[in-house]
Amino acid sequence: xxxxFPSSKRISSAFSKGARTYDQNAGIQRxxxxxxxxxxxxxxxxxxxIDLGSGTGLLETMxxxxxxxVSILCxxxxxxxxxxxxxxxxxxNIRRVQADIDHLPFKPGKCSIAIMSSVIQWLPDPAQSLVHxxxxxxxxxxxxxxxFCKGTFTELFDLRTEKGLPLPxxxxxENSIRGLIEKSGLEIIxxxxxxxxxxxxSAWDVLKxxxxxxxxxxxxxxxxxxQLMLLCEDYERRFKTKCGxxxxxxxxxxxxGKRS
Numbered sequence: 001x002x003x004x005f006p007s008s009k010r011i012s013s014a015f016s017k018g019a020r021t022y023d024q025n026a027g028i029q030r031x032x033x034x035x036x037x038x039x040x041x042x043x044x045x046x047x048x049x050i051d052l053g054s055g056t057g058l059l060e061t062m063x064x065x066x067x068x069x070v071s072i073l074c075x076x077x078x079x080x081x082x083x084x085x086x087x088x089x090x091x092x093n094i095r096r097v098q099a100d101i102d103h104l105p106f107k108p109g110k111c112s113i114a115i116m117s118s119v120i121q122w123l124p125d126p127a128q129s130l131v132h133x134x135x136x137x138x139x140x141x142x143x144x145x146x147x148f149c150k151g152t153f154t155e156l157f158d159l160r161t162e163k164g165l166p167l168p169x170x171x172x173x174e175n176s177i178r179g180l181i182e183k184s185g186l187e188i189i190x191x192x193x194x195x196x197x198x199x200x201x202s203a204w205d206v207l208k209x210x211x212x213x214x215x216x217x218x219x220x221x222x223x224x225x226x227q228l229m230l231l232c233e234d235y236e237r238r239f240k241t242k243c244g245x246x247x248x249x250x251x252x253x254x255x256x257g258k259r260s
Contacts, residue, residue: 027198028196028198028249028251029058029117029118030058031196032117032118032146032251032253033058033059033062033117034062035146035194035253036059036115036117036144036146036253037059037062037063039144039190039255040063040067040113040144041113042064042065042066042067043066045066045067045069045070046070046112047070047071047072047093047111047112047113048070048071048072048073048110048111048112049070049071049072049073049111049112049113049114049115050072050073050075050106050111050113050114050115050136051072051073051074051075051114051115051117052075052101052114052115052116052119052133053075053076053077053101053116053117053118053119053122054074054075054076054081054082054085054115055076055078055081055085056081056084056085056088057074057081057084057085057088057089057094059115059117060072060074060085060089060091060094061088061089068091068093069093070093071093071095072091072093072094072095073095073097073106073111074094074095074096074097075097075098075099075101075104076096076097076098076099077098077099077100077101078098079098082096082097082098101119101123101129101132101133102125102128102129102132104132104136106136108135108136109135109136109137109138109139110136110138111136111137111138111141112137112138112141112142113141113142113143113144114133114136114137114141114142114143114144115143115144115145116133116143116144116145116146116147117144117145117146118146118147118148119145119147120145120147120172120177120180121147121148121149121152121169121170121171121172122169126172126180127180127183127184130180130181130183130184130186131183131184131185133184134184134185134186134258135185137186137258138258139258140257140258141257141258142189142255142256142257142258143181143186143255143256143257143258144254144255145181145252145253145254145255145256146251146252146253146254147172147177147251147252147253148169148171148249148250148251149171149172149173149174149177149193149250149251149252150171150172150173150250151171151195151248151249151250152171152248152249152250152251153171153247153248153249154248155235155238155239155246155247155248156206156235156247157171159231159234159235159238160231163231165223172252174191174193174252177191177252178191181254181256185258185259186256186257186258186259187256187257187259188254188255188256189254189255189256189257190254190255191252191253191254191255192252192253192254193250193251193252193253194250194251194253195248195249195250195251196248196249196251197246197247197248197249198246198247198249199241199243199244199245199246199247200244200245200246200247201244201245202232202236202245203231203232203233203235203236203240203245204228204229204232205245206232206235206245206247207228207231207232209247
């Protein structure tokens with residue numbers, strides 16, 4: 001079954017609905033952001049930085065010292081997460097912007113750092129979006145990025161494919177991501193992969209977790225409750241272990257630099 005990308009409106013709606021429960025369910029995303037935060041500069045800082053797909057601002061809660069004084073543009077397609085960000089983070093150096101990554105209201109060449117965490121896999125045309133991101137960076141500016149890759153949600157995606165159901169995102173390989181980054185005008189400085197498997201009590205808990213994160217936007221008709229229950233039964237029958245019901249993740253994480 002081919003990937004059918006949901007519309008921007010549907011993605012925005014899904015992530016807005018999941019905004020209230022995002023932070024307490026975002027275990028894997030939090031780990032990814034912690035790894036990215038470790039790669040952010042801590043001295044000789046100058047802004048602005050731009051966090052594309054900032055969501056509720058989890059990354060901004062991890063900033064320390066002089067990083068908190070840098071001007072940061074937090075951009076998200078969905079309004080809901082930005083409202084949560086506004087309530088929970090009163091840092092005056094953070095500016096919230098609701099916008100599409102391909103239609104940003106900013107002049108090129110102004111940002112010293114761009115962050116794209118767990119965003120690339122949702123983009124209908126990642127090559128185009130990465131070109132736009134590259135244009136935002138100043139000379140010697142850097143992009144810090146992460147992306148869910150092939151091997152993520154493999155249990156759920158295998159079942160959906162077998163049942164003829166559309167997949168919500170196209171997961172890329174490490175080499176594909178490297179190629180996209182380099183074609184955008186950026187040079188890979190660092191690129192690594194890490195894998196994680198999380199366990200839940202039931203397959204229903206897996207689906208609830210995905211929904212709570214907002215990552216439930218799928219093209220095509222929604223499944224009925226009976227169809228969902230049958231999907232959960234198949235999930236547990238196929239994949240459940242002594243540790244619980246697994247969800248697999250494979251993540252690319254890296255840094256790219258703007259060629260001067």
